[in-house]
Amino acid sequence: MHKTTILPVVAIMPARNEAVTIGAVVAAVRAEWRFDVLVVDDCSTDGTGDIARAEGATVIRLPLRLGAWGAIQTGLRYAVAQGYQTAVTLDADGQHDSSYIAALLAPLEAGDADAVIGAHPARASRARQLAWEYFRLLTGLKLEDITSGFRAYNRRAMELLASREATLLDYQDVGVLLILHRHRLRTREVSVPMRPRSLGASRIFDSWWTVGKYMAQTSILCIARIGHGRRSSARNQDRFDE
Secondary structure (H helix, E strand, O other): OOOOOOOOEEEEEEEOOOOOOHHHHHHHHHHHHOOEEEEEEOOOOOOHHHHHHHOOOEEEEOOOOOHHHHHHHHHHHHHHHOOOOEEEEOOOOOOEOHHHHHHHHHHHHOOOOOEEEEEOHHHOOHHHHHHHHHHHHHHOOOOOOOOOOOEEEEHHHHHHHOOHHHOOOOOHHHHHHHHHHHOOOOEEEEEOOEOOOOOOOOOOOOOHHHHHHHHHHHHHHHHHHHHHHHHHHHHHHHHHHO
16 A cells, blocks of 8 residues: 555546446555545446445536536535545546556655646657647647646645636646646646556547547637736736836
């Protein structure tokens, strides 16, 4: 069993129709870490929530489909309300090796970061690489793996991402990173391995059509966020000058 000096910690898993894998993922986290595990069931139809609960997870079943970020934000709001100081997010499909949670928590424990991303750039398809490069140019973010959902957040980051400002992000990856960046929270990456999906495919990178849709929608988000950040900076400067 691994130990951490950051307490209390909750592991948050968004899940939709992950009955094949969710039980093993929850069991692994609980066996290795003794963390509380929260599964946010995004309207599954295959018993995902029941399996997770049987393995000891707390389960929130959403009444409406909110998508990956809506499920994660629900988990973060629950975690903030329950007093958790640290949250780890990981996928329910078994891609993320829970033994590497230690690598994500280390920069938080050392006070060197507010958010840590488990990065594995080698997994990227050509479509994913193209999207990453485009968003690095658009946003100025200097990160190697923009779309990894294997992350750890401290209390400050949790409260920010649970706020109304972070609501309604269709794609959580770039939008979340922009919000963290604008509020001057420190984001770091650590190298981790990732397993191949046992079934299914990425909903974003499964075809060039979905990649194009993702890039268009996220570009609008980026432009809006960047513009908002500049207007906020200008207002702050005006107040300072007064």
